[in-house]
Amino acid sequence: MNSIKVKSPATLSNLCCGFDILGMALKDPFDIIELISKEEPGISIKHIDGYGLPSDPKENIAGVALQAMMDSLHYTKGFEIIIEKNIKPGSGIGSSAASAAGIVVAANELLNRPFTKQQLVSFAMEGELLASGSRHADNLAPCIYGGLVLIRDTQTLDIIEIKTPPLFITIIHPQIEIKTSYARSILPKDIPLKSAVIQWANVAGLISGFLCSDYQLIGRSLQDVIVEPIRSKLIPGFDEVKKKSLEVGALGGGISGSGPSLFMLSETLSVAKQVESEMKSIYNNLGIDYKTYLTEVGQNGVEVI
Amino acid sequence: MNSIKVKSPATLSNLCCGFDILGMALKDPFDIIELISKEEPGISIKHIDGYGLPSDPKENIAGVALQAMMDSLHYTKGFEIIIEKNIKPGSGIGSSAASAAGIVVAANELLNRPFTKQQLVSFAMEGELLASGSRHADNLAPCIYGGLVLIRDTQTLDIIEIKTPPLFITIIHPQIEIKTSYARSILPKDIPLKSAVIQWANVAGLISGFLCSDYQLIGRSLQDVIVEPIRSKLIPGFDEVKKKSLEVGALGGGISGSGPSLFMLSETLSVAKQVESEMKSIYNNLGIDYKTYLTEVGQNGVEVI
Numbered sequence: 001m002n003s004i005k006v007k008s009p010a011t012l013s014n015l016c017c018g019f020d021i022l023g024m025a026l027k028d029p030f031d032i033i034e035l036i037s038k039e040e041p042g043i044s045i046k047h048i049d050g051y052g053l054p055s056d057p058k059e060n061i062a063g064v065a066l067q068a069m070m071d072s073l074h075y076t077k078g079f080e081i082i083i084e085k086n087i088k089p090g091s092g093i094g095s096s097a098a099s100a101a102g103i104v105v106a107a108n109e110l111l112n113r114p115f116t117k118q119q120l121v122s123f124a125m126e127g128e129l130l131a132s133g134s135r136h137a138d139n140l141a142p143c144i145y146g147g148l149v150l151i152r153d154t155q156t157l158d159i160i161e162i163k164t165p166p167l168f169i170t171i172i173h174p175q176i177e178i179k180t181s182y183a184r185s186i187l188p189k190d191i192p193l194k195s196a197v198i199q200w201a202n203v204a205g206l207i208s209g210f211l212c213s214d215y216q217l218i219g220r221s222l223q224d225v226i227v228e229p230i231r232s233k234l235i236p237g238f239d240e241v242k243k244k245s246l247e248v249g250a251l252g253g254g255i256s257g258s259g260p261s262l263f264m265l266s267e268t269l270s271v272a273k274q275v276e277s278e279m280k281s282i283y284n285n286l287g288i289d290y291k292t293y294l295t296e297v298g299q300n301g302v303e304v305i
Numbered sequence: 306m307n308s309i310k311v312k313s314p315a316t317l318s319n320l321c322c323g324f325d326i327l328g329m330a331l332k333d334p335f336d337i338i339e340l341i342s343k344e345e346p347g348i349s350i351k352h353i354d355g356y357g358l359p360s361d362p363k364e365n366i367a368g369v370a371l372q373a374m375m376d377s378l379h380y381t382k383g384f385e386i387i388i389e390k391n392i393k394p395g396s397g398i399g400s401s402a403a404s405a406a407g408i409v410v411a412a413n414e415l416l417n418r419p420f421t422k423q424q425l426v427s428f429a430m431e432g433e434l435l436a437s438g439s440r441h442a443d444n445l446a447p448c449i450y451g452g453l454v455l456i457r458d459t460q461t462l463d464i465i466e467i468k469t470p471p472l473f474i475t476i477i478h479p480q481i482e483i484k485t486s487y488a489r490s491i492l493p494k495d496i497p498l499k500s501a502v503i504q505w506a507n508v509a510g511l512i513s514g515f516l517c518s519d520y521q522l523i524g525r526s527l528q529d530v531i532v533e534p535i536r537s538k539l540i541p542g543f544d545e546v547k548k549k550s551l552e553v554g555a556l557g558g559g560i561s562g563s564g565p566s567l568f569m570l571s572e573t574l575s576v577a578k579q580v581e582s583e584m585k586s587i588y589n590n591l592g593i594d595y596k597t598y599l600t601e602v603g604q605n606g607v608e609v610i
Binding site: 017018019020021022150151152153158160162187188189190191192193196197198199200201202203204205206207208211212217220221226 | 322323324325326327455456457458463465467492493494495496497498501502503504505506507508509510511512513516517522525526531
């Protein structure tokens, strides 16, 4: 086998109270990444999408992640990468993570799996570092492991898979730009201990809700008293989306990653559809372009196709 | 039935990262509380222990908690309370909570259970308010519900029972005095967001470890980067107890409540015994009097005997 094609899914990170520690893989949307081994050294990259991403492997997220893996193997031959991105860069649903995770999983398969999932996350983080300037795994880890994951410790990459009951996920991506670095810069360095206690009580409730399939507890725990009050101001329509979604029966939700995408979790498909319709109507009224997704938890993460 | 006797157990609160939100009932030690209904109105209290606690019902934790329940029922008759305290006041293992929880459970039984467990916690909190000056349920709720509980929200008393695998718990109570109010006063009002993220990652790991019976994950998650670095300085021997306990195989542990008692969780009885022996040797060397307990999770909380 000298070529492989994978689909690499979008991911939700944070999940309200789980800032910087939780991420969930989605079924849709996903990028398609093809990897072809070649005898000549080096990486060449071709995009068959319209996003104008860099094809210089040193400036490309997939290129940097793949190079990190090749360096670790002292690999002397090369690869050609063909990327068809469907997850719009800057959407807040893990577009860069999908590139970095997809390529390392693909290369690991082509090379007969020399690496563990944890090692793959570590290589992919080199790509994420290029994208966001910081080493975070909360989109990468779910993309590689599938499902919901907890990054208990980023230093040692202590990644814990958390089982979830079936969930329907509605996402709206308003076509506005929020830089991850800016969204991070407006967060306070210090927070009140009282707020932190509220946050970790909700984190505990959320994990318990997922593991015990307690939908109502999931809903009550999807609160974020630290980050959401600040970042939500960057997203027109946020308050109304949340209010209307809860009114039609969503369990809860908030900002995906650093935004601008918003997500809502629902127990049933019919509620998730109603949430989508409310979201559309709110952004139609605001006159802001958008794209919506109605999906489920992606249990497998990156998959060979 | 016009009299009842209950045993009301000690409790661990906080459990390292779960500051102010987690509590666990123990099998031992426990107070014994007898409640006798009488025709004459009012509460009378008799202690058959040597702690010199107030017998004026307005100044006694059990008295205040029982009065809150009687007020809610517009109860016109009275009660006699006989308390045999075995949990030393000020030990940090929920002595005041055992009084408040025990009395409200006993009265609820005598009166044919007019109240839910959640309502009983609410009455008992009136007693805790007298003891500590603040409305906390992290000792009361486990005492009443049994097992490990999460107080997701103190305002609405959203109390979640968290299943745990079998655990052996070693406790040492060094005979030094730490006032809860002082232990609270030395905590910072604000904490770094970075530390808070580490804390809630550990909370998430701890809940997952308990619910999935993953002992190693429980151990890795029993970390407290916020409160322990400050409060541990009030407890001579703390660092050494922690170091030696981990060396002999304890999963982890820390300060019980606001101290001075220290606790360690172990997967096996033999490790828990070794931990106890290490603890004793450390405090013998320090020349500080102590009492140790080797116990398990108290699955039932307050029990009628």
